[in-house]
Structure formats: structure tokens, C-alpha cells
Amino acid sequence: MRLVIALGGNALLKRGEPLSAANQARNMAMSAKGLAAVCAGHEVALVHGNGPQVGLLALEAALYKAVPPYPFDVLGAESQGMIGYVIAQAMRSVLPGREISALVTQTLVDEDDAAFNHPTKPIGPVYSEAELAAIKAPSDWHFSPDGAGTRRVVPSPTPLSIMELESIQRLVRAGVLTICCGGGGIPVVVSGTAGAVRGVEAVIDKDLCAALLAIALGADHLIILTDVDGIYRDWRGPDERLIRSIGVTELQAMRFAGGTMGPKVEAACWFVRETGMPVSIGNLEAASAVMAGAAGTRVFGH
DSSP: OEEEEEEOGGGTOOTTOOOOHHHHHHHHHHHHHHHHHHHTTSEEEEEEOOHHHHHHHHHHHHHOOSSOOOOHHHHHHHHHHHHHHHHHHHHHHHOTTSOEEEOOOEEEOOTTOGGGGSOOEEEEEEEOHHHHHHHTOOTTOEEEEETTEEEEEEOOOOOOEETTHHHHHHHHHTTOEEEOSGGGOEEEEEETTTTEEEEOSOOOOHHHHHHHHHHHHTOSEEEEEESSSSOEETTTSTTOEEOSEEEHHHHHTSOOOTTTHHHHHHHHHHHHHHHOOOEEEEEGGGHHHHHHTSSSEEEEOO
16 A cells, blocks of 8 residues: 655654754654554655744744845755654664655745745744743744744745655655655745746645645555544534544535644645545554544545
């Protein structure tokens, strides 16, 4: 079976934890065993988020005044290398006979995407009011509520195609556990008659990019692993209830928060509509059960 697994940022960082290298390595080591059980015997492409990490890199870049801050495409590439390394190292420890490769990946977006004028993608840490005042953020940064705090948001254009797709296809077909499209891929545009490629200031949603990749690879199953048990009706309301299975038509008619479950639902519906194959959404800590349909939410094609 060919799987695309979208790995949420909680694989490396729990909410509220310091963004330290030690915390990320420890958390990924804890996640690796469950992931290994899902990957065993299957062709796998593994996509990861980068919101906390790319936000930290942006803070570091803003503090160093000797050069202009590095743009988000470069920060995205840095985060891919860092996170890919941490994931690959942890997975090698639990899958010693498996070839594993982490690939720096670029994702094509539309330069005129309306998302560039409406930042929605949360990155970096969650700030209290006092912490937000203390960081003295640049005037061109945008923020949005996140739970009881505030988080920076940046443009998140729709992914159109994956520049390294053919390389990913060859690796996956050869049985290599392929870590790719990290953070949704480095956002790039192609312009001019010569087709010049250049990066743009954005962070692509990793779940949407995972759906795009799964469609392109002809995946049999898209698995979105996060820090919640699945999709809920009336989330945090009086009638809160986990949805165990749901058809794509019914799911599309529901509404979800843009910065949390919304992109996951959009990605799931996109993949199911295009392929007719299932999507599973659930907690990373129950990865095998989520894949088997014994936990989480299963989205199917009608």
C-alpha cells in the first residue's frame, strides 16, 4: 500500500513547550515507534509541519541587525533541513533496515494568490499579552488570536505543484521512506519566458501539500496525524462529539476553524474527491489505530 502521512508539529513539540533542540529530539524519538508500525511494509512519503520552527527562525533573523532578515523561503529551507534530520535520525533508530531520505522540496504557488493579502497561517510560539509587547515585533508582522494568547500569522497560498515530484516518486516506489514537502514545501513562483524560479514570502499549509502529493503519487491512503483525537462536531461546545466516520459530501458542508482543523478538513476533502480513497485524521499517539480505522476520524468518498 502507498501511504502519505502528514505529521503535525506535535511530533516534535508539545503545545507550550520551549522550542529547544533537545525537546524536539526527545518528542520525535517518542513518536517514532508508533510511526514505524504504520510504515512497516508500505511505500511511504512523510510530510511534516514547521510552524513553530520557522517562526523561531524568523525571530532569530529579526534580532540580528547586521544583515536584512532572511526571507521565508530561505527560512523554510532551513526548517526542512533541521526537521528532516531530526525525523530521519529517530526513524532510523526504529527501522534499522529501512532506507530513509529527507528531501528539500519546493512547492509552486500562484504569485497572484489572494492569500498574500490575507495572512492566516500561524507560526512561532503563542504569546501572552505581556510577551507580545516584550518581543517588540516589526510593524509589518501580523498577529491573530490563538486560544488564550496570540500568534504570528503569515500568507499561506494554495499549493499548485511539487517541483521535486519525479524524484519523490522514484524514491517512494523504490521503498525509501521519503521525508519531503516539509512545512508544505518552500514556496516558489515561476516567472518570465525562461521560467525562472524564485522564492516568495509565505508558509504553505502542510496538510494541503500532503493532499496534493498524495493525489500525484496515487496514494491509497492519506493519514493526517495531529494532537487531537479526530474531527469533532461542536468542538469545545456543549454538544461536542467525535466523528468516527463521515462522507466527504457531509463533511464539506460543515465549518471548521481556519488555523486548526479547517486546513485538515479541506485537505481530506480534496484528496477524497480526486481519488475516492480514504483519509484518516487522528492523534499521533494512536497512529496504528488511526490507520486501521479503530481510532480517529475516517473520511470516505460519498
